[in-house]
Amino acid sequence: MEYRHLGRTGLKVSALSYGAWVTMSYQVQAVKQAAELLAACRDAGCNFFDNAEVYAKGDAEILMGKAIKELGWKRSDLVLTTKIFWGGEGPNDIGLSRKHVIEGTKASLRRMGVDYVDVLFAHRPDPNTPIEETVRAFNHCIDHGWAFYWGTSEWSAEQINEAWAVADRLDLIGPSCEQPQYNLFERTKVEREFVPLYDSRGLGLTTWSPLASGVLTGKYSGGDVPAGSRFTVENYAGLRDRWLTEKKHQLEGVDRLVPIASELGCSLAQLALAWCLRNERVSTVITGATSAAQVRENFRALEVAPKLTPELLARIDAAIGDAAAPAADQ
Structure with missing residues (x-):
């Protein structure tokens, strides 16, 4: 496993990590099965495990926490994260108010059965809460030892800069990382919008959906939906319909990647991750x-990534062509 610093922090995270979105509680429901999955990740050197209060309405945090407890892992060997924004149905259970950030974080820790997370994310920007209130709230969580770092997810560069400006003015800690969608189809934020932040703010990236919800594995080629796949999950029917209708041209782009993967002796999924x-x-x-x-x-x-020469990367870009599009909120 390769380990990389999380932006400009001293925290080292595995280059490949595991996330609970969709999988935990929806597709994986038994503690034993969850433990087997996490154990396979650790055997491969993974130390970063991502979650959110909204995933399966909190059940994903519960399941992951139980699996970790069953495995008996040393807490300091793990980098655990969760994300705060959608915590429930009440008027103060949504957003990034000081009340919800603090109460939501404490509730997440209880569900996961841990004293702290390593990184606490603001799952979305909140236009209805002053940014200073949000920055102070995340710093409060750090000051109380409930998190070591905080970050953002699906924020714009402008919003991240605004949070940092507040942190600088108040001598507080700014967001050390962002969690954007990033894959062969969704590149704009990572490759264009965030470029000034990498050096000016030391922004790290914990990217999600590298396989575009499984589309880049090729399993949905021709519009088929295999049994047990993510697109069969009832809660994600809208996601399935968008890919199989509005984004059908992207499925065709995946088919053009097959010869490149064959040359490298890898699967389409491995190529997309690499x-x-x-x-x-x-x-x-x-x-x-x-x-x-x-x-x-x-x-x-990890074995395929070093094989991606500039010539191969150019061929991959040509295969995808105009199938690449600005990132969409999912």
Whole structure:
């Protein structure tokens, strides 16, 4: 496993990591199965595990926490994260008010059965809460030992800069990382918008959806939806319909990647993950999997990444062509 610094921090995270979105509680429901998945990740050297209060309405945090407890891992060997924004149905259960950030964080820690997370994310920007209130709230969580670092998810460069300006003015800690969507189709934020922040703010990236919800594995080629796949999950029917209708041209782009993967002797999934890994600005690429075998297959992308020469990268770009599009909120 390769370990990279999370932006300008001293924290080292595995280049490939595991996320609970969709998988935990929806596709993986038993503690034993979850433990097997996490154990496969650790066996491959993964130390970064991502979650959120909204994933399966908190059940994903509960399941991951129980699996970690069953495995008996040393807490300091892990980098655990969660994200705060959507915590419930009440008027103060959503957003980044001081009240919800603090109460939501404490609730997440209880569900996961841990005293702290390593990184606490603001899951979305909140236009209804003053940015100073949000920055102070995340610093409060750090000051109380509930988190070591805080970051953002799906914020714009302008919003991140605004948070840093407040932190600088108040002598507080700014967001050390951002969690954007990044894959062969969604590149704008990572490769264009955030460029000034890498040097000026030391921004790290914990990127999500490297396989574009499984589309880049090729399993949805021709519009088929295999049993047990993410697109069969009822809560993600809208996501499935968008890919199979509005984004059908992107499925065709995936088909054009097959010869390149064959030349490299790897799967389409490994090729797509390796493409994300080759970007040195990415601190960790968050993967999802529903079996230990899938984890092992995904993590072999580390062997493929060094093989992506400039010539191969150009061929990949040509294969995708105009299928690449600005990132969409999911």
